[in-house]
Amino acid sequence: MHHANHHYGHSHILARYCGLPDPRHPPRIQGYLQHGWNIGDGLAPGTPYVSGSRLLVWSEETRRRSWSQGRRNVVVVGAPFAYLVAMTPPPGQPGDGTIFYPFHGWEGQQVHGDHQRLIDEVRATETGPITACLYWNEYQMRSVRDLYEKAGFRVICHGYRGFWWQDHNRDFLVSQLAELRRHRRVVSNRLCSAIWYGLVAGREAAVYGDPMVLDNADPTFGGEPRLHRQWPELYGQETDFATCHRLARAQLGADELAGPEELRMLLGWPKEGYV
Amino acid sequence: MPDRPDMAAALAAAPLTNLFRVGGEMFAWSDELDGRRNALLTHLIVALAGPGRTVLVAGPHPDHLVAALAAGGAEVTWLLRSLGDAERAARRHPTITVRAGAFGKIDLTAGYDLVVAADGIHRLNSAEGDQVPAGELIDRLASAVRPDGALVLMHDNLLGAHHTVRLDPGRRLRDDAAWYPADEPSAGNPAARAQLTARLADAGLVVDVAYAAFPEPTAPAVLIGGDALGDVTSPLRPWLRTVLTQAYTTAFRGRAVVSDPRRLISRALRAGAEDTVAGGWLVVAHAPGDAPAARTERHDVLVGDVNGAFTWTVTADGPKVLVPHESPLERDGLRRLDVPADPAAGALVLEDRLLELCAAADVRSLRREISQYESWLSAQARDGLVGGPAALADLSSLVITPAGCAVLAARWEPVEPVPVAVALARGLWQFAVRLITWARPHPWPITASAADLAAILVGMAGRSLADGELRAAVDLQMLIDTAEFGLSPSERQAYRLELLAVQPGTAPVDVAGYRELIEALWRQRYQASHLLAMMEWTERIIESRDAALSRMDWELQLLRRGWGGRGLMLAKRA
Numbered sequence: 134m135h136h137a138n139h140h141y142g143h144s145h146i147l148a149r150y151c152g153l154p155d156p157r158h159p160p161r162i163q164g165y166l167q168h169g170w171n172i173g174d175g176l177a178p179g180t181p182y183v184s185g186s187r188l189l190v191w192s193e194e195t196r197r198r199s200w201s202q203g204r205r206n207v208v209v210v211g212a213p214f215a216y217l218v219a220m221t222p223p224p225g226q227p228g229d230g231t232i233f234y235p236f237h238g239w240e241g242q243q244v245h246g247d248h249q250r251l252i253d254e255v256r257a258t259e260t261g262p263i264t265a266c267l268y269w270n271e272y273q274m275r276s277v278r279d280l281y282e283k284a285g286f287r288v289i290c291h292g293y294r295g296f297w298w299q300d301h302n303r304d305f306l307v308s309q310l311a312e313l314r315r316h317r318r319v320v321s322n323r324l325c326s327a328i329w330y331g332l333v334a335g336r337e338a339a340v341y342g343d344p345m346v347l348d349n350a351d352p353t354f355g356g357e358p359r360l361h362r363q364w365p366e367l368y369g370q371e372t373d374f375a376t377c378h379r380l381a382r383a384q385l386g387a388d389e390l391a392g393p394e395e396l397r398m399l400l401g402w403p404k405e406g407y408v
Numbered sequence: 409m410p411d412r413p414d415m416a417a418a419l420a421a422a423p424l425t426n427l428f429r430v431g432g433e434m435f436a437w438s439d440e441l442d443g444r445r446n447a448l449l450t451h452l453i454v455a456l457a458g459p460g461r462t463v464l465v466a467g468p469h470p471d472h473l474v475a476a477l478a479a480g481g482a483e484v485t486w487l488l489r490s491l492g493d494a495e496r497a498a499r500r501h502p503t504i505t506v507r508a509g510a511f512g513k514i515d516l517t518a519g520y521d522l523v524v525a526a527d528g529i530h531r532l533n534s535a536e537g538d539q540v541p542a543g544e545l546i547d548r549l550a551s552a553v554r555p556d557g558a559l560v561l562m563h564d565n566l567l568g569a570h571h572t573v574r575l576d577p578g579r580r581l582r583d584d585a586a587w588y589p590a591d592e593p594s595a596g597n598p599a600a601r602a603q604l605t606a607r608l609a610d611a612g613l614v615v616d617v618a619y620a621a622f623p624e625p626t627a628p629a630v631l632i633g634g635d636a637l638g639d640v641t642s643p644l645r646p647w648l649r650t651v652l653t654q655a656y657t658t659a660f661r662g663r664a665v666v667s668d669p670r671r672l673i674s675r676a677l678r679a680g681a682e683d684t685v686a687g688g689w690l691v692v693a694h695a696p697g698d699a700p701a702a703r704t705e706r707h708d709v710l711v712g713d714v715n716g717a718f719t720w721t722v723t724a725d726g727p728k729v730l731v732p733h734e735s736p737l738e739r740d741g742l743r744r745l746d747v748p749a750d751p752a753a754g755a756l757v758l759e760d761r762l763l764e765l766c767a768a769a770d771v772r773s774l775r776r777e778i779s780q781y782e783s784w785l786s787a788q789a790r791d792g793l794v795g796g797p798a799a800l801a802d803l804s805s806l807v808i809t810p811a812g813c814a815v816l817a818a819r820w821e822p823v824e825p826v827p828v829a830v831a832l833a834r835g836l837w838q839f840a841v842r843l844i845t846w847a848r849p850h851p852w853p854i855t856a857s858a859a860d861l862a863a864i865l866v867g868m869a870g871r872s873l874a875d876g877e878l879r880a881a882v883d884l885q886m887l888i889d890t891a892e893f894g895l896s897p898s899e900r901q902a903y904r905l906e907l908l909a910v911q912p913g914t915a916p917v918d919v920a921g922y923r924e925l926i927e928a929l930w931r932q933r934y935q936a937s938h939l940l941a942m943m944e945w946t947e948r949i950i951e952s953r954d955a956a957l958s959r960m961d962w963e964l965q966l967l968r969r970g971w972g973g974r975g976l977m978l979a980k981r982a
Contacts (some may be wrong), residue, residue, distance in 0.1 A: 135877055155441040164853075181939075183941045183942055183944075184937060184947045185855070185934055185935070185937055185938025185939075185941055185942075186938065186941075186942070187853045187855065193769060196769065196851075205854060205934070206854050206855060206905045206938075208851065208852060208853055209769070209771060209851065287817060388770055388772055389771050391771075391867070391868075392775075392867055392868065392870055393867075394863070394866070394867030394870070394871065394873075395864050395867030395868050396867075397867070398856075398860060398863045398864045398867055399852070399853070399864065403860075403863070
């Protein structure tokens with residue numbers, strides 16, 4: 134029901150998993166699908182929530198937190214990315230180099246920090262080729278792109294997540310998964326969805342460097358310092374893959390994924406003629 | 409109070425030579441004797457009588473019990489406080505002696521080989537004369553037992569689940585027999601099983617066995633005694649939960665209560681506290697004498713069928729039928745089962761396991777358990793059809809074993825096998841109905857209907873649920889309940905519609921608990937406020953999309969006015 138359900142092609146991936154006849158044009162999801170890794174109640178801050186609606190979250194931990202914040206109709210479905218990984222056979226090759234995600238907000242926020250210092254640290258740490266994946270609004274800033282390109286990074290962007298039912302990149306996550314698998318490591322200066330995605334896709338992950346400061350950052354759920362305290366295993370230039378992988382599967386609900394028939398019902402996509 | 413007696417008929421009737429008035433008999437009164445058979449009680453009591461033994465039946469009892477005692481050759485004396493009841497009893501049983509009056513007036517000097525007070529003590533005093541206190545009534549019953557004789561006494565438990573959940577405002581003021589309330593505690597009235605057995609011991613009797621009786625003292629269907637009582641490590645415990653749930657379902661169906669008694673009983677069983685909340689206690693005691701008391705059978709558990717003669721017990725070798733069905737029973741394509749299943753088959757009832765996992769929101773384990781249930785059910789099928797007890801077993805009647813599920817206690821089986829998809833849908837849909845109407849926590853949308861939940865559960869087993877399968881499952885449930893409770897055709901249809909419409913705000917469909925009704929009301933309010941919020945949101949979104957459409961229309965009109973747009977429109981028309 135909320136336009137954010139289509140962000141990153143989420144509803145399209147789930148429609149494909151459920152075997153709907155036209156996954157490029159999925160039906161309305163009956164509820165609010167969590168659309169990014171979240172340390173709050175599962176909804177992005179400021180989402181105009183219709184009281185009593187289903188909140189479809191990624192993990193049991195988020196469900197518990199959401200309940201503690203007064204949400205009641207909360208259902209764990211798992212992250213659409215985890216469904217995508219389950220549907221996409223792994224490549225034969227282990228991947229090469231590093232994909233780096235500089236921390237971003239969304240288009241309504243700006244990040245303040247020293248990109249050059251970050252670039253220097255990543256170059257000094259990583260071995261092999263480095264790809265920098267910029268958020269679409271930073272990708273459009275010539276000055277930011279130039280910094281990374283001059284440093285010898287391959288600069289990419291997964292595309293625009295869409296807004297208000299328009300301009301969706303339906304294959305956003307499909308291309309993100311392909312890029313993640315193309316590399317051996319995924320790193321970022323802040324713990325974010327991409328780090329968890331990389332781990333679930335079977336890639337090593339690490340969080341280090343200046344975490345930068347976000348304009349209008351919402352401190353309600355503890356912000357960056359809380360991330361560090363709660364998931365210290367992810368921080369540092371070297372991390373333990375098995376430990377981080379296990380944490381990632383929990384955060385994305387990768388071991389809780391519903392079967393297609395079950396998911397169809399949870400999303401409110403009943404078959405014709407159903408009672 | 410009965411209608412006035414027909415004086416002409418009374419004068420014309422032959423004199424009753426087997427009826428004696430002892431004083432304190434009640435005129436224009438009937439205790440409305442319970443005509444229902446209770447094979448369980450009859451079996452226990454008749455075993456203690458026998459040819460030539462004198463038996464005192466104190467107070468109202470089922471007619472067939474007295475007939476069975478007389479048919480066994482016992483010399484039966486039946487004491488009834490209602491003169492009218494006594495006259496009818498004397499007429500129906502010419503070989504027995506009937507005494508009409510208050511128990512306090514009867515001469516007990518000679519004593520009896522067997523004293524039966526399975527109705528308890530509350531209908532032994534009459535409205536006339538002195539009111540003998542509860543403790544003294546018990547003492548008097550005990551004193552009536554001859555050396556080597558026996559007493560069978562049922563005693564009401566005022567802390568019993570049946571009292572705790574009662575929701576019957578004004579009951580005492582509507583009850584003509586409640587000149588003194590029967591459920592008020594009084595000094596000397598034993599309030600616990602230990603107090604009761606101590607009182608009998610003080611009166612000189614030796615207690616052979618003291619069963620906790622369920623669900624109510626007036627119609628016991630399950631007796632638990634011996635080592636099984638309060639033993640939470642007993643392998644029989646999951647099975648006890650199943651048979652007690654069945655007994656309470658039958659007894660409380662359609663009755664308004666404060667809270668579903670099955671919840672209380674289930675928790676008491678887990679705590680080993682079933683004795684505390686039992687409907688009453690049935691004590692078999694004997695007066696010491698020269699001969700050893702060998703007549704009393706001691707059972708760990710006795711189970712009777714409230715609707716029939718069938719009675720069975722559990723021994724170390726497994727279940728044993730004590731009283732078989734009188735004849736095979738088939739109703740609406742279902743057959744009543746004779747042979748009890750294995751009560752010690754497993755340690756965990758499937759429904760309990762699923763309820764636990766639902767409360768813990770452990771969907772991964774739920775998926776595993778439901779898939780195993782589906783595999784087990786499918787393995788029972790031939791050519792997609794499943795018959796026997798497995799086809800109709802509720803999840804509350806299944807136990808988890810290392811080899812899959814096992815049927816713990818089954819009451820019916822289909823005469824013709826049913827499609828496995830329908831049997832599966834019925835089991836899971838019934839569980840969904842229980843989740844909703846019992847207000848149990850679960851990890852799925854709280855706005856989901858029973859049909860939605862059933863489809864999710866079936867989906868967890870990797871299957872899909874078709875409309876026709878769900879309707880067939882609901883019809884199958886209706887058949888089971890029709891056979892079990894003898895529903896009339898109009899009741900069936902109403903029940904079917906009720907089952908098809910189980911929504912989050914639906915109240916329980918069998919036992920109407922106030923607590924559960926309040927829960928249902930809370931959910932209705934949640935649903936209503938959500939729907940109002942949805943309406944508001946829908947209005948806003950329609951407004952915003954209307955505005956977007958208007959803007960796009962304006963752009964289109966501008967574009968159509970240009971040469972390119974005109975050409976495009978012409979091409980479209982062509």
